[in-house]
Amino acid sequence: xxxxxxxxxxxxxxxxxxxxxxxxxxxxxxxxxxxxxxxxxxxxxxxxxxxxxxxxxxxxxxxxxxxxxxxxxxxxxxxxxxxxxxxxxxxxxxxxxxxxxxxxxxxxxxxxxxxxxxxxxxxxxxxxxxxxxxxxxxxxxxxxxxxxxxxxxxxxxxxxxxxxxxxxxxxxxxxxxxxxxxxxxxxxxxxxxxxxxxxxxxxxxxxxxxxxxxxxxxxxxxxxxxxxxxxxx
Amino acid sequence: xxxxxxxxxxxxxxxxxxxxxxxxxxxxxxxxxxxxxxxxxxxxxxxxxxxxxxxxxxxxxxxxxxxxxxxxxxxxxxxxxxxxxxxxxxxxxxxxxxxxxxxxxxxxxxxxxxxxxxxxxxxxxxxxxxxxxxxxxxxxxxxxxxxxxxxxxxxxxxxxxxxxxxxxxxxxxxxxxxxxxxxxxxxxxxxxxxxxxxxxxxxxxxxxxxxxxxxxxxxxxxxxxxxxxxxxxxxxxxxxxxxxxxxxxxxxxxxxxxxxxxxxxxxxxxxxxxxxxxxxxxxxxxxxxxxxxxxxxxxxxxxxxxxxxxxxxxxxxxxxxxxxxxxxxxxxxxxxxxxxxxxxxxxxxxxxxxxxxxxxxxxxxxxxxxxxxxxxxxxxxxxxxxxxxxxxxxxxxxxxxxxxxxxxxxxxxxxxxxxxxxxxxxxxxxxxxxxxxxxxxxxxxxxxxxxxxxxxxxxxxxxxxxxxxxxxxxxxxxxxxxxxxxxxxxxxxxxxxxxxxxxxxxxxxxxxxxxxxxxxxxxxxxxxxxxxxxxxxxxxxxxxxxxxxxxxxxxxxxxxxxxxxxxxxxxxxxxxxxxxxxxxxxxxxxxxxxxxxxxxxxxxxxxxxxxxxxxxxxxxxxxxxxxxxxxxxxxxxxxxx
Numbered sequence: 001x002x003x004x005x006x007x008x009x010x011x012x013x014x015x016x017x018x019x020x021x022x023x024x025x026x027x028x029x030x031x032x033x034x035x036x037x038x039x040x041x042x043x044x045x046x047x048x049x050x051x052x053x054x055x056x057x058x059x060x061x062x063x064x065x066x067x068x069x070x071x072x073x074x075x076x077x078x079x080x081x082x083x084x085x086x087x088x089x090x091x092x093x094x095x096x097x098x099x100x101x102x103x104x105x106x107x108x109x110x111x112x113x114x115x116x117x118x119x120x121x122x123x124x125x126x127x128x129x130x131x132x133x134x135x136x137x138x139x140x141x142x143x144x145x146x147x148x149x150x151x152x153x154x155x156x157x158x159x160x161x162x163x164x165x166x167x168x169x170x171x172x173x174x175x176x177x178x179x180x181x182x183x184x185x186x187x188x189x190x191x192x193x194x195x196x197x198x199x200x201x202x203x204x205x206x207x208x209x210x211x212x213x214x215x216x217x218x219x220x221x222x223x224x225x226x227x228x229x230x231x232x233x
Numbered sequence: 234x235x236x237x238x239x240x241x242x243x244x245x246x247x248x249x250x251x252x253x254x255x256x257x258x259x260x261x262x263x264x265x266x267x268x269x270x271x272x273x274x275x276x277x278x279x280x281x282x283x284x285x286x287x288x289x290x291x292x293x294x295x296x297x298x299x300x301x302x303x304x305x306x307x308x309x310x311x312x313x314x315x316x317x318x319x320x321x322x323x324x325x326x327x328x329x330x331x332x333x334x335x336x337x338x339x340x341x342x343x344x345x346x347x348x349x350x351x352x353x354x355x356x357x358x359x360x361x362x363x364x365x366x367x368x369x370x371x372x373x374x375x376x377x378x379x380x381x382x383x384x385x386x387x388x389x390x391x392x393x394x395x396x397x398x399x400x401x402x403x404x405x406x407x408x409x410x411x412x413x414x415x416x417x418x419x420x421x422x423x424x425x426x427x428x429x430x431x432x433x434x435x436x437x438x439x440x441x442x443x444x445x446x447x448x449x450x451x452x453x454x455x456x457x458x459x460x461x462x463x464x465x466x467x468x469x470x471x472x473x474x475x476x477x478x479x480x481x482x483x484x485x486x487x488x489x490x491x492x493x494x495x496x497x498x499x500x501x502x503x504x505x506x507x508x509x510x511x512x513x514x515x516x517x518x519x520x521x522x523x524x525x526x527x528x529x530x531x532x533x534x535x536x537x538x539x540x541x542x543x544x545x546x547x548x549x550x551x552x553x554x555x556x557x558x559x560x561x562x563x564x565x566x567x568x569x570x571x572x573x574x575x576x577x578x579x580x581x582x583x584x585x586x587x588x589x590x591x592x593x594x595x596x597x598x599x600x601x602x603x604x605x606x607x608x609x610x611x612x613x614x615x616x617x618x619x620x621x622x623x624x625x626x627x628x629x630x631x632x633x634x635x636x637x638x639x640x641x642x643x644x645x646x647x648x649x650x651x652x653x654x655x656x657x658x659x660x661x662x663x664x665x666x667x668x669x670x671x672x673x674x675x676x677x678x679x680x681x682x683x684x685x686x687x688x689x690x691x692x693x694x695x696x697x698x699x700x701x702x703x704x705x706x707x708x709x710x711x712x713x714x715x716x717x718x719x720x721x722x723x724x725x726x727x728x729x730x731x732x733x734x735x736x737x738x739x740x741x742x743x744x745x746x747x748x749x750x751x752x753x754x755x756x757x758x759x760x761x762x763x764x765x766x767x768x769x770x771x772x773x774x775x776x777x778x779x780x781x782x783x784x785x786x787x788x789x790x791x792x793x794x795x796x797x798x799x800x801x802x803x804x805x806x807x808x809x810x811x812x813x814x815x816x817x818x819x820x821x822x823x824x825x826x827x828x829x830x831x832x833x834x835x836x837x838x839x840x841x842x843x844x845x846x847x848x849x850x851x852x853x854x855x856x857x858x859x860x861x862x863x864x865x866x867x868x869x870x871x872x873x874x
Contacts, residue, residue, distance in 0.1 A: 053804060074808045092801040098710040106805040109815075140708035154806070160466020200849035 085154030146174025437502025621726030735831025
């Protein structure tokens with residue numbers, strides 16, 4: 001479903017300092033891949049390249065048959081809006097919109113509000129956000145609640161691929177557990193998931209675990225994750 | 234018309250005509266109008282000396298009145314000639330009136346008694362006449378004021394102008410003159426009426442006294458005019474030579490009903506303001522009018538550089554003094570012509586030039602009001618801009634302050650640091666302004682203003698940086714205008730600055746329109762308005778440019794404050810166009826609210842200032858469109874990624 005072939009990315013267009021090179025990865029439907037690595041290794045940049053937010057210097061990224069970097073800016077935006085869901089460490093909810101409005105935001109300009117609202121309510125129910133929260137502002141929610149709303153927002157477009165950047169970084173253990181449970185459920189529903197994390201427990205949930213270090217991406221065994229994370233910390 | 238037959242020829246005198254002669258002080262008049270009148274004092278040529286001597290001998294040594302004739306000044310005049318043949322033979326006259334065969338009829342008739350001449354005239358009237366032909370001769374361009382031009386019609390009725398001195402005894406004959414009273418204008422409810430004072434064809438609207446005598450009837454005429462040359466008055470439009478006293482104006486008068494142009498009549502009782510057809514000296518005027526030749530004295534007060542209260546008081550003081558001394562005083566400072574409707578008895582409603590007291594005081598007052606309003610609004614505009622600017626600065630520093638706080642800095646120290654940074658910037662600005670004020674030698678008022686600005690800046694900076702950010706404790710979202718109300722603390726100063734910018738621009742445009750419509754009623758007004766127009770336009774452009782800078786900074790600040798938000802839109806798949814459209818809608822709402830408020834406020838002020846409704850509408854539309862374009866452009870031509 002997602003194929004990365006020999007991706008190379010420099011720190012900027014004007015320098016030769018390489019962030020990573022020869023990155024190749026395959027992700028199938030219903031598969032969860034965790035990526036770990038030291039800070040500054042380029043994990044978030046790699047996610048941005050996959051989503052077409054940033055362009056790679058070399059190589060190809062193919063999502064469901066589409067060569068991402070051959071598309072125009074607007075076409076890449078369309079791909080993200082229609083095929084990819086995002087979950088961020090800091091939730092990135094609009095502070096002046098209600099929970100429901102935040103969830104429907106990605107498709108707010110594509111579909112009718114009533115249609116989206118019904119779907120948003122269903123998604124919020126799936127992630128454990130009750131009706132009493134629908135019209136609240138994000139500032140009135142806890143961290144865990146915010147992240148669950150963010151996951152519901154990531155699912156509004158029935159994405160083939162869910163990209164999570166430190167999804168549990170700002171959460172306590174209880175909330176982390178809830179988020180992991182939701183992600184597992186999504187995996188079972190045939191969503192492909194890429195998670196960048198520093199958290200061993202989260203990383204271990206992946207079908208495969210990769211480490212981005214010294215400019216390259218290498219698969220590591222489940223048993224080695226703790227050592228790798230300790231090395232990086 | 235006088236007709237006589239002499240030596241087989243026939244002479245026809247022009248009808249009596251009237252031209253205004255004005256005595257002037259040539260030097261002062263030259264300074265005022267720029268017209269060269271020096272020819273009035275030129276030496277006579279040898280040929281002129283001979284002619285003057287010859288005429289003086291037979292005219293009782295009448296004194297000379299030198300005249301400068303106005304160029305291209307003509308009163309319409311035509312001559313209709315019907316030629317008829319008398320159905321008789323000359324022998325019949327010779328026989329009937331016993332005229333010797335070797336004499337001409339005209340010669341012989343000189344020696345006949347009056348009753349015989351009467352018989353001769355009746356005889357001619359009784360003879361059958363056979364119409365032969367008729368001629369219409371336009372003499373308009375062949376005669377000029379005060380000029381005894383003699384014309385000769387040959388047998389084919391072609392006109393020939395006789396040379397100087399060939400006109401016989403009537404050469405330079407203008408010994409008859411008239412003095413006319415002022416018109417008795419009746420002003421009632423702003424309607425001006427002009428009554429007839431003497432019926433006739435045409436009727437007279439002035440009381441006219443005839444004096445002097447023509448050489449046609451009396452060789453002992455009081456004076457003899459002499460053409461010294463010509464002068465040319467400037468164009469009437471936008472030219473000060475048509476004012477004051479209006480002696481050079483040739484503005485046309487038209488009837489209201491059919492727009493028919495009325496021309497001055499050849500009699501002196503016309504209601505039309507007669508422009509001068511020639512000028513002479515004060516000395517010459519005393520020959521005509523006796524010991525009291527002066528009708529009006531034009532007084533120019535020195536050292537008046539603008540129409541202010543001081544100038545007004547000086548003029549009023551002098552006018553009162555002269556009035557107490559028995560003079561009739563008209564203040565014509567800043568006077569100029571405007572077109573005025575008036576009801577003329579026997580003719581109907583006409584549009585005529587009318588001398589007004591001018592609009593200079595109006596312009597000066599408008600300037601003062603405009604300046605005061607502009608200074609006030611600009612100050613408020615600057616205040617709100619600075620308020621908004623500090624808000625954006627504080628917002629920009631939030632992240633940096635969080636880092637310092639996490640590193641163990643005390644909140645008080647961080648605030649002091651922020652405040653000192655802003656004060657440093659303000660101090661640099663004030664020092665630069667101070668240097669500029671000193672180099673431009675501005676008054677101490679400028680220094681006081683700078684001091685006030687420093688104090689206000691310190692208060693504002695302290696208010697912004699020492700106040701706690703009020704946390705939004707709402708749990709539910711606003712139903713309407715959620716994003717605008719959420720960012721209201723950032724938007725409010727910008728909205729207030731925009732409201733004031735609209736007000737300043739609106740009032741300036743409205744004021745220009747009003748002054749344009751008022752000042753173009755008069756020639757001097759238009760002149761003065763033209764002089765000040767560029768400065769006014771400069772103020773409008775400066776206002777718009779300042780507003781552009783403020784709006785650009787405000788919108789830049791808003792985008793900066795919400796850059797994470799825009800990035801999130803991009804990440805979740807919104808296209809650049811969609812993000813722009815979303816933000817533009819939001820900006821157009823708060824900018825639109827500001828435009829409406831600004832337009833309403835300035836329209837109310839404009840109406841209070843008696844600006845015409847058309848001006849208010851024009852200013853509203855123009856200022857709204859200008860700022861709508863600026864706001865839209867500042868959102869559209871920007872990157873959001």
